[in-house]
Amino acid sequence: MAKYYDIDDILTEEEFAPVLFHKAVNGVTVDPSSETNSVEQGAKVELPFWLAHELHLRQVVSINLPSCFDQKTRLEIQADAACVDLRSRCPYFYEFGCKLQPLVADRTIGILLSTAFKIRYKERLTKVYTAAHITASTFLPLLTKEETNLYEEAHLSMTAFKKWRTGGPRFQIASILGRKRKESY
Amino acid sequence: MAGQTDPHTSLISPQEVEFMAEDEMVEIVPNMNMNPLNFISGDFGRFIPQIPTKVPLWLAVALKRRGKCTFRPPGWFSVDNLTQILEAERESQSTFQPLPFSYVEIARLLFDHARDDIPDMYMVRSLVEDIRDVRLHKLETNLGSFQGTSAVKISSVSAMEVNLVRPFVRRALEAFYKHDKPEADADRDSRSSRQPRESNNEPRRPLRQR
DSSP states (O other), rough: TTTTTEEEEEEEHHHHHEEEEEEESSSSSSSTTSSSSOOOTTEEEEEEEEHHHHHHHTTSSOOOOOGGHHHHHHHHHHGGGGOOHHHHHHHTTTHHHHHHHGSSOOHHHHHHHHHHHHHHHHHTTTGGGTSSSHHHHHHGGSSSSSHHHHHHHHHHHHHHHHHHHHHHSSSOOOHHHHOOOOOOO | OOTEEEBBTBOOEEEEEEEHHSSSSSEEESSSSSSSSTTTTEEOOOOOTTTEEEEEEEEEEHHHHHTTTEEETTTSSHHHHHHHHHHHHHHHSSSOOOOOTTHHHHHHHHHHHOOGSSTTTHHHHHHHHHHHHHHHHHHHHHTOOOSSSOOOOOOOOHHHHHHHHHHHHHHHHHHHHHHHHHHHHHHHHHHHHSSOOGGSOOOOOOOOOO
């Protein structure tokens, strides 16, 4: 519950994951175009992660790997992790992967995530401080949300430092002093 | 209130780092007579013309602005010494030369307020800027060597440099930590799990022996 109000955490759980129903469920409309208000046993449906998780706990469904962790993406990450467009696959790639990890049968996600992050960190993110902002704009659209946050933090502190270095008003009047005192008689 | 910490990023602003650096002691030569000043941080003075005395940087700047003293640039602040440091910085790729913890801020304040007291002011200034750029580049290269370690050791990094990379490094280490932890969990779990692991799914990196 520590992340109850964390908007990124909420959005992560909104990501869809394919599930397989083990039981028939009545009275729910997962697919609006279906004729009956029920889901048959063995149906494959995409559900948001928060719902899939709860159903998984009740052993109604089993979760399969979403498309952003499929074989193609893995191969691309193995080939050159730094150039993979992770944002279009899943803007919360790492967080989503961490949440999925304990629930799916595939145990290699954790290694995939940490490998991908290490390579991408090394290739992309550590160039933030000296690279010009223009070169950065070419790879910014490829970054996931977490990586963008990292980049923004580094960029902000660098901007603040440059601003300080070039100078500006050395002394500022505190806002409370600037006010005219009211004459009181 | 540009000088204050931005509450959203929890970043100490460069102005605040400069403020803290103003407590460094410098030597001045006063040109007036004044009794000792008694502050919480200590007593400074007494001030006698032509007798050097040590005061905090902020006091020295205040006196200088009133034309009551001249600065004595610190020992490291000479062309010879800075040239040596720059050479050494360029030679070694991983280690940093020992410089005062807040050398960036002190240099800035001296350049701003004590221009006439520094010999070879333009030379010194460009040297300090070169040193700063070399060190920053080196620091960045060092950041790239993080491999999910829990402890990072880079010695002799100055206050401003630390402040510059603090938010980035903090977040990056958090991310590394997050991704290293489930890996350990997965190792433990997979031993007991009945499902055979698909070997062709693994990334090419050497995996830990299990």
